[in-house]
Amino acid sequence: MLKKALVLAALLLPACFANAHEYSVGDLEVAQPWSMELPPNAPTVAAYFMIHNKGTSADRLLSVDSPIAGKAELHEHVKNGDMMKMQQVQSVEITAGGGVTFAPMAHHVMLMELKDRSLLQDGKRFPLTLHFEKAGDLTVEVTVQKKAPNDNGAQEIQH
Numbered sequence: 001m002l003k004k005a006l007v008l009a010a011l012l013l014p015a016c017f018a019n020a021h022e023y024s025v026g027d028l029e030v031a032q033p034w035s036m037e038l039p040p041n042a043p044t045v046a047a048y049f050m051i052h053n054k055g056t057s058a059d060r061l062l063s064v065d066s067p068i069a070g071k072a073e074l075h076e077h078v079k080n081g082d083m084m085k086m087q088q089v090q091s092v093e094i095t096a097g098g099g100v101t102f103a104p105m106a107h108h109v110m111l112m113e114l115k116d117r118s119l120l121q122d123g124k125r126f127p128l129t130l131h132f133e134k135a136g137d138l139t140v141e142v143t144v145q146k147k148a149p150n151d152n153g154a155q156e157i158q159h
């Protein structure tokens with residue numbers, strides 16, 4: 001019984017670390033990249049993550065790309081009268097000591113011209129490379145899941 005529990009703990013441990021999904025380049029930390037599983041015929045897929053800048057100067061996310069998509073854009077949601085609509089932005093600033101959360105109904109990465117849908121299923125991951133003006137490039141693994149990460153997960157960035 002004890003042995004079984006130990007084996008189980010050993011199996012669970014790496015999974016817990018893997019779930020943290022934190023990446024860093026220069027002064028920037030990117031946490032919890034995720035994407036919502038969508039129907040297989042969805043024309044576009046969104047990717048979300050949190051960026052934190054622990055440095056003393058601002059940086060900018062200039063562009064993103066992924067091998068699974070022919071095209072990737074940075075989008076934001078804006079209020080247009082009573083309607084929320086999304087539009088492309090050229091870059092996203094990450095202020096010194098600040099952060100930006102990419103999330104549904106906020107900033108997001110829009111992946112278009114999808115090439116490889118096999119990685120767009122619950123539990124799968126696909127690579128996404130973020131190009132920052134100062135910090136350079138950072139490739140993260142985006143986890144595809146059926147539900148948004150819980151609020152506890154959203155607080156995961158450590159200072």
Ligand SMILES: [Cu+2]
Nearest residue numbers: 075086108110
């Ligand atoms: Cu969009």
